[in-house]
Amino acid sequence: MTGLELFWTWVAAFLTLSIYSFLYKDNVFYKIAEHLVVGVSVGYIFTINWFQGLHPYLFHPLAKSGQEPINLLRLIPFFLGLLFLLRISRKYNWLSRFTIALVMGISCGVSIPYTIEARLIEQTKASMIDFTQQPSIWAGICSAIILVGTIATLVFFFFSKEHKGVLGGTARVGIVFIMVGFGASFGYTVMARVSLLIGRLNFLINDWAKGTYHFIFG
Amino acid sequence: MRRQVPLVICFVAGVLMLAQSFVPPLNWFYTNALAWARIISCIAVFIGLISLVRLHATKVRRRAADWKFSIITLLALLYMMLAGLLTRYGVFVKLHGQCVPGSMGDKIVTGFQNAFNFQDIFLNIQIPVQATMFSLLAFYIASAAFRAFRARTFEATLLLVAATIVMLGRVPVGHYIWGVPQATAWILDVPNTAAKRGIMIGIGLGMTSTALKIMLGIERTYLGIKD
Known part of the structure; x- marks a missing residue:
């Protein structure tokens, strides 16, 4: 480990401990780390945005380069983008509606066929399989449970009719599946957070404490 | 208009x-x-x-409350922006990397060189702080679980049992407990898949109908227009 690497390790360790100090209470170290990372991350996003967004999609097509002709059409989104910036103006913020409308139209139009394909058709197809053609009886039973669970979950979210009788019973089955699904998601999330915690403790013990010891004592 | x-x-x-x-x-x-x-x-x-x-x-x-911390944010923002732009456009980069002529006659460096410690700051400030903030949630999620996981009703019991089995199945000790790995896999593959699939189809229907409503001008609150 070089001196510069050790310096950056100490910076990272200081910030890690500053964030953990919030577990005791809000304090000056936590606020320093919090405000520092806000500035750093926005600055980083700006830079990435500039070089991976504006540069290849706007500046490059507008500049003469090699055999490629200049694409003046790219001035239109640039102009629309400038209109979008008027959102911060009290007098002219209505002009930003044109840009928002275009982006919303593009997003909605592109999302409809993909949503129908990926979320509706593919999910339905995956649920409606031939149970008798499964590799084992148990696999067939599990496939049937998935189909029943999917239908019951959908019924639970159907609020156009009061959940009574058959509809109420099916919705009740849906709750069972939803609760098991939420429990599984919760367990997964907890374990993901704990593994992040282990990663930070690993950094503090191995990279920071042991690294510093080895740097000083060899 | x-x-x-x-x-x-x-x-x-x-x-x-x-x-x-x-x-x-x-x-x-x-x-x-x-x-x-x-x-x-x-x-x-x-x-x-x-x-x-x-x-x-x-x-x-x-001079509002905590205004001194705002100076930190502004300085960090300014430094990162300048460091990113100057580094990439090859200003002072002779000391650090190789410049190549860019499409607009400027000097563009291939990849972010580490002049002004741009990449070091990202790797040693942003990454550790974000990871630590997310790991903080481990403590709060444990405290929330303690309050929420009381087997008062049948549904709460299901949530508790499913979460416990999945958590046990994700740690090394869980693999030594009889039935836990199989139960974890079954919960994730069968009831969890069924619930997620139902929710996903519901979201798909909602997304499609909302997109149609926006396109047809029925839903227009995104423009700040109130009916």
């Missing part, structure tokens, strides 16, 4: 994007529209930037 024109733009753009999925000659619109949306979203980042600078500059000017 202020209300109708945006709705017409939204409808036309939506219909063209929808149509290009079925009419191949309209693919040129898809290619251009994605690039246009990208440019607009990049410029939209400036709104966030201006808003952040205005907020913190106002706090400093008015």
Whole structure:
């Protein structure tokens, strides 16, 4: 480990401990780390945005380069983008509606066929399989449970009719599946957070404490 | 003009994007529209930037509560922006990396060189702080679980049992407990899949209907227009 690497390790360790100090209470170290990372991350996003967004999609097509002709059409989104910036103006913020409308139209139009394909058709197809053609009886039973669970979950979210009788019973089955699904998601999330915690403790013990010891004592 | 024109733009753009999925000659619109949306979203980042600078500059000017910390934010932001731009455009980069001529006659360095410690700051400030903040949730989620996981009702018991089995199945000791790995796999593959699939189909239906409502001008609150 070089001196510069050790310096950056100490910076990272200081910030890690500053964030953990919030577990005791809000304090000056936590606020320093919090405000520092806000500035750093926005600055980083700006830079990435500039070089991976504006540069290849706007500046490059507008500049003469090699055999490629200049694409003046790219001035239109640039102009629309400038209109979008008027959102911060009290007098002219209505002009930003044109840009928002275009982006919303593009997003909605592109999302409809993909949503129908990926979320509706593919999910339905995956649920409606031939149970008798499964590799084992148990696999067939599990496939049937998935189909029943999917239908019951959908019924639970159907609020156009009061959940009574058959509809109420099916919705009740849906709750069972939803609760098991939420429990599984919760367990997964907890374990993901704990593994992040282990990663930070690993950094503090191995990279920071042991690294510093080895740097000083060899 | 202020209300109708945006709705017409939204409808036309939506219909063209929808149509290009079925009419191949309209693919040129898809290619251009994605690039246009990208440019607009990049410029939209400036709104966030201006808003952040205005907020913190106002706090400093008015000597509001915690205004000293706002100086840290502003300095860090300014430094990262300048470091990113100067590094990439090859200013002072002779000491650190190789310049190549860019398309606009400027000097563009291939990849981010580490002049001004741009990459070091990202790796040693942003990454550790974000990871630590997310790991903090381990403590709060444990405390929330303690309060929520009381087997008062049948549904709460199901949630508790499923979460416990999945958590046990994700740690090394769980693999030594009889039945836990199989139960974890079954919960994730069968009831969890069924619930997620139902929710996903519901979300798909909701997304499609909302997109249609926006395109047809029924839903217009995103423009700030109230009926």
